[in-house]
Amino acid sequence: QVQLVQSGAEVKKPGASVKVSCKASGYTFTSYGISWVRQAPGQGLEWMGWISAYNGNTNYAQKLQGRVTMTTDTSTSTAYMELRSLRSDDTAVYYCARSYYDSSGLGYWGQGTLVTVSS
């Protein structure tokens, strides 16, 4: 079965960087892209971007351009999301997700990684 397992919670100071991992299993990693979605405490979902696990092509949300980098390691079936110059409003649960087969819906989600930005 498809599983996405994310790395553990992080606490960072403002201005620092964080890198969250998402290890995939149960399918051919390079056949699907990985999306990243975040959710600030008590707030809604925010799409951050997408990376093709096949060729590494990326598309980032406009508001995060320049601060976010998404990568993959096909040898370990792992996707990564790095966010730099962290601010307090980056405090959120970060999710990785994969599409439901070839649809546009995100049918498989990681368990989420809480990133807390605090001085």
Next chain:
Amino acid sequence: QSALTQPASVSGSPGQSITISCTGTSSDVGGYNYVSWYQQHPGKAPKLMIYEVSNRPSGVPDRFSGSKSGNTASLTISGLQAEDEADYYCSSYTSSSTLEVFGGGTKLTVL
């Protein structure tokens, strides 16, 4: 401010039907049949309930249905059950440089 507009809350009694709306523009909801709906219980990851406007993933009860008219998509839940109480989010592909946008979410209360 979210790109897609949803009501903050809806409520219904067990057995009743409710509809949650999701209003966008011709650049997102109205322009593409790539609207999804997600259910999220507290502390849990979102769950895909509807994709591409009206399709249900395997395992999602047929009490959940989706539709679209113009720039507004809708999620209807019939035969409400207690376990349907959750937050619901719509999303859509968008022609802007940000490929995907979410609604602000709707809290469903089953009375």
